[in-house]
Amino acid sequence: MRLTYVVTPGDFANAGKISSSVKSLLKQLNIPPGDIKRIIVALYEAEVNMVAHSYGGEITCDIEAEQALVEALDVGPGIPDVGLAMTEGWSTATSEIRELGFGAGMGLPNIKKHTDELEIVSGKDSPTKISMKFYYRGGPS
Amino acid sequence: MTLREIVETVNATVLCGEENLDREVESGFASDLMSDVLTLLTDNILLITGLSNNQAIRTAEMSDIQQILFVRNKVPTKTMLDLARSQQISVLVTSYSMFKSSGLLFAKGLKPVY
Structure with a gap:
């Protein structure tokens, strides 16, 4: 099953709506609770990142029987140094983002923690594509 | 401890989710950093x-957290409470500080996560 959602840049009031919809769907599909939590936490971080830092983009979720692939693709402005962005505590967040409780430089490391396979393709003045793969492990949350 | 005991310990007001006061809560986590919570x-x-x-509220929803205590009388907006109700999240508010609330709840047996 493939689902595609459009992310509006700067729309902090609605940040999390996509993750909330996907969570409801995963529950309906009886995906194991522990896997739902990993997928949703990573998706939510990616969604907030896209609202906060990008010029907008799309999130696509491919939900299959044994695995899920979540891809977040924006139209820029890109991450000049992905390695640096993966460092815990490193952040370019504005004060507005920090007031929302984000921008502590934990987003990408957090995504990495919850995914089984993670690929980030980006660069200065380029789109950013974050591909997150999850293999269901079963078990409670 | 139960949610009811938490309410009594920090002299909190229950803004939504009164029906969950007998729910057992094992541990507490105090933070303003949502990525930390995640x-x-x-x-x-x-x-x-x-x-x-x-x-x-969204962070609680994504992390399967079913109860939130807002400290220092940070009263949530109606939108936040509607969102919390839709996710069956109980919302409490206390005039106590984060430090005092955490200390009192820890002393009563609410466990730390780390």
């Missing part, structure tokens, strides 16, 4: 926070 994989947590905005 690292938790533990269940049955009370989130203690001074961050009163939609993302506090």
Whole structure:
């Protein structure tokens, strides 16, 4: 099953709506609770990142029987140094983002923690594509 | 401890989710950093926070946290409470500080996550 959602840049009031919809769907599909939590936490971080830092983009979720692939693709402005962005505590967040409780430089490391396979393709003045793969492990949350 | 005992310990007001007061809560986590909250994989947590905005409720929803205590009288907006109700999240508010709330609850047996 493939689902595609459009992310509006700067729309902090609605940040999390996509993750909330996907969570409801995963529950309906009886995906194991522990896997739902990993997928949703990573998706939510990616969604907030896209609202906060990008010029907008799309999130696509491919939900299959044994695995899920979540891809977040924006139209820029890109991450000049992905390695640096993966460092815990490193952040370019504005004060507005920090007031929302984000921008502590934990987003990408957090995504990495919850995914089984993670690929980030980006660069200065380029789109950013974050591909997150999850293999269901079963078990409670 | 139960949610009811938490309410009594920090002299809190229940803004929504009164029907869950007999729910057992195992541990507490105090933070205004939502990314920090999103690292938790533990269940049955009370989130203690001074961050009163939609993302506090959304973060609880994504982390399967079913109860939030807002400290220092940070009263949530109607939008936040509607969101919390839709996710069966109980919302409490206390005039106590995050430090005092955490200390009192820890002394009563609410466990730390880390």
